[in-house]
Amino acid sequence: xxxxxxxxxxxxxxxxxxxxxxxxxxxxxxxxxxxxxxxxxxxxxxxxxxxxxxxxxxxxxxxxxxxxxxxxxxxxxxxxxxxxxxxxxxxxxxxxxxxxxxxxxxxxxxxxxxxxxxxxxxxxxxxxxxxxxxxxxxxxxxxxxxxxxxxxxxxxxxxxxxxxxxxxxxxxxxxxxxxx
Numbered sequence: 503x504x505x506x507x508x509x510x511x512x513x514x515x516x517x518x519x520x521x522x523x524x525x526x527x528x529x530x531x532x533x534x535x536x537x538x539x540x541x542x543x544x545x546x547x548x549x550x551x552x553x554x555x556x557x558x559x560x561x562x563x564x565x566x567x568x569x570x571x572x573x574x575x576x577x578x579x580x581x582x583x584x585x586x587x588x589x590x591x592x593x594x595x596x597x598x599x600x601x602x603x604x605x606x607x608x609x610x611x612x613x614x615x616x617x618x619x620x621x622x623x624x625x626x627x628x629x630x631x632x633x634x635x636x637x638x639x640x641x642x643x644x645x646x647x648x649x650x651x652x653x654x655x656x657x658x659x660x661x662x663x664x665x666x667x668x669x670x671x672x673x674x675x676x677x678x679x680x681x682x
Contacts, residue, residue, distance in 0.1 A: 524646075525657040531643040535664050538636040542667060545632040546589055549625040550577040553596060556622060561612050566599045590670035596626060600674035619677070626673035633667055640664040 556562065557571035573588075573595035580588035600606055609615045643664045652658060 521651065521655055521657065524649075524651065528643065528646055528652065528657055531639065531646060532661050532664070534639045535636070535643055538632070538639045539667075542629075542632040542636045545625070545628045546585075547578065549622075549629055550574045550589075550592060552618070552622045552625045553592065554578070556609070556618055559614075559618065561609050561615060561618070562599065562605075566605070569595050570599050586667060586669045593626075593670045593672060596622075596677075597672065597674045600676045603676045603679070606676045623673075623677045626677060630671045630673070633669065633671055637666045637668075640666045 551574075553570055554574035557567045557574060560567075562570065573592040577585075577588045577592040606619060609619045646652060647658055647663065
């Protein structure tokens, strides 16, 4: 009888340790999601800031400046619910403005243009990476949260279900081709 109680107690402790480890893992995944989201937000803000700066520099023709400025301003001012759409529209505006390599060359030829074009190129290249890191972290947390043990024992607590950030982040070909 005593041996049976000891084995039951050992089994309960082992189960408790396993559930505790799983809850800790889930907590670390949620912290990773927060960190990757902050990195994504920083890269999106950097891209919008560089685009807005370039639009107001007078280097681009007036129509391209207006399109780029409005898209960058909308991306910077967007509410969280509209952020994905606004960032996608900025990507589309960047592709429209820099569709031709001649436009990129025109920017590079003005004083300070080489640095501005390089900064924009780096900004548009980093956004897809940051988004991929964020969505990978979200996917890992979602897979763990779908396990029965996590749902039954409510190991996620009151943390909201993680959502991926889906947007059009394809960079302008003229910028990427020149940098590669």
